[in-house]
Every structure is written in C-alpha cells, then in structure tokens.
Amino acid sequence: SQTIHQWPATLVQPVGSPLSLECTVEGTSNPNLYWYRQAAGRGLQLLFYSVGIGQISSEVPQNLSASRPQDRQFILSSKKLLLSDSGFYLCAYSPARAQETQYFGPGTRLLVL
Amino acid sequence: GENVEQHPSTLSVQEGDSAVIKCTYSDSASNYFPWYKQELGKGPQLIIDIRSNVGEKKDQRIAVTLNKTAKHFSLHITETQPEDSAVYFCAASSPRRGDYKLSFGAGTTVTVRA
Numbered sequence: 001s002q003t004i005h006q007w008p009a010t011l012v013q014p015v016g017s018p019l020s021l022e023c024t025v026e027g028t029s030n031p032n033l034y035w036y037r038q039a040a041g042r043g044l045q046l047l048f049y050s051v052g053i054g055q056i057s058s059e060v061p062q063n064l065s066a067s068r069p070q071d072r073q074f075i076l077s078s079k080k081l082l083l084s085d086s087g088f089y090l091c092a093y094s095p096a097r098a099q100e101t102q103y104f105g106p107g108t109r110l111l112v113l
Numbered sequence: 114g115e116n117v118e119q120h121p122s123t124l125s126v127q128e129g130d131s132a133v134i135k136c137t138y139s140d141s142a143s144n145y146f147p148w149y150k151q152e153l154g155k156g157p158q159l160i161i162d163i164r165s166n167v168g169e170k171k172d173q174r175i176a177v178t179l180n181k182t183a184k185h186f187s188l189h190i191t192e193t194q195p196e197d198s199a200v201y202f203c204a205a206s207s208p209r210r211g212d213y214k215l216s217f218g219a220g221t222t223v224t225v226r227a
Contacts, residue, residue: 006156032213043219044157044202049212090156099213100145100206104156 002027006091006105013112019064019078021108023091026072031093033074034102035066038088050074086112115140115207119218127226132190134221136203139184145206146186147215148177150199157202161188193225 003026013019025031035047046059048066056066063082067075074091091105116139126132136146144165149157163170163177163186170177174193179186190197200222204215 034214044217046214049214051212092156094213100215101147101159101162102215103159104149107154107156109154 002093002095002103004091004093004103004105006089006108008108009106010109011111013081013110015083015112016080019076019081019085019110021076021089021091021110023074023076023105024072025074025093028072028093028095030071030096032096032099033068034092034094035074035076036090036092036104038090038107040087044090048076081112083112086110114210115143115205115216117203117205117216117218119203119221121221122219123222123224125224125226126193128193128195130193132188132193132197132223132225134188134201134203134223135185136187136205136218137183137185138205138216140205140207140209141181141184142209143184143205143207146177146179147204147206148175148188149202149204151202151220152199190223193223195225195227198223198225 005024033050036044050056050068064078089108092102094102119136147162148160150160151157161172161175161177163179174191176189200220202220203218206215
C-alpha cells in the first residue's frame, strides 16, 4: 500500500533561522510530488511541484525552495524564515498511474516567532 | 487558468439531515473533480472523485453529481453524523494546462449538531 510521511509534525522556529521539512512516499515509484501551504482557516496554496528527481516547478515567488534528491523524497527549505512563513505545510503525491489524484500527508505545523 | 468557486463557506446541519456543497468551475475542459475532507489538525483526505464521463457517483452516505453543461458539481452527504464535521474542499483538474495540478475551492466548514 502507498503511504506518505511528513516530519516534523510541529516546529517552532525563530525569525531568520533556516528550515528543512521532509516528505517521503512509500509504495509507489515516480510519483508527482507537491508542497502546499495552508494559512489558518484558509485554503490550499500550491508552492512547488515535481514530476521527477531534480525537476522542481515553483508556483509563487517566496522565501522558500524545494528539492527532490530521490524519487520519493521531497524537501522544503528556507535559508531565513519570515514571520509570514508560519502555517500548515502539506506534502502530497500522485501515483504515476493516476497523476490527477493527489493524496496528502499529515502536515507540518510551523510557527515562526 | 481554472477558477473554482465553492459555496457555502459554512454549513450547519442537524444530525441525520443532509448536507450539500456546490462548486463551479470555469474551464470547460476540466475532466476530474475530487472532494477532500480535512479534520482539524490533519491533512486533507480524498473522500470521493468523479470524472467528466460520469454524471453521478455514490459511496455509502456520500455522493457527487456533475453537470458539465452548467460547469458545476456538488457533494451530497446523507444522514449526517457528528464525525462528518470537518472542512470540505472541492477541486478540478484540466488537461488544458498540460499538467495534473488541481485548482481548489476555498473550503466549506461543516458542523453537524447533535
């Protein structure tokens, strides 16, 4: 079966500190991978998506970057966090055989102080 | 690009009653429409989806209907239970974009009163 993991579950970071959030997928090969951000009480904003190793597309200009060092690993990073980076970060994947269907991970809640 | 509008933004129903959420989309080429349920503090969970070659799909107490002519689709929850309380998101995917990204509605907060 396919599963998606995210860690950490919760993170409190000071302004100006670096960030690294990790997402891994099991049980499927060559998935499409996505990073979303959800502000409190708001909808889903697509930040990055990837169709393969090293292939990253950015949806919005921002303080964040993404990398895909392995087929089933997706990393969200920042060199210096801003207060506005606080939010709920969700990773999602879609299987190669059903690329329209996205499955979400449990999310990481980030609070920048 | 695709624009998905979702109504209502909040919905309160008595336990046992039905709940209906409606979404409209702008791109006539959109052909895939999933619905997600998000409980507090968790990631969205895919609960049902429909493709443009089907008008209705049902899974136990939930059903989705699609009207391609009017470009809208709806989620129906029958015999609501307290565990149905959550935020529900609709989405649409269009092959015109050349990728498989989803355009999401803004969400509906459903509260089931016991």
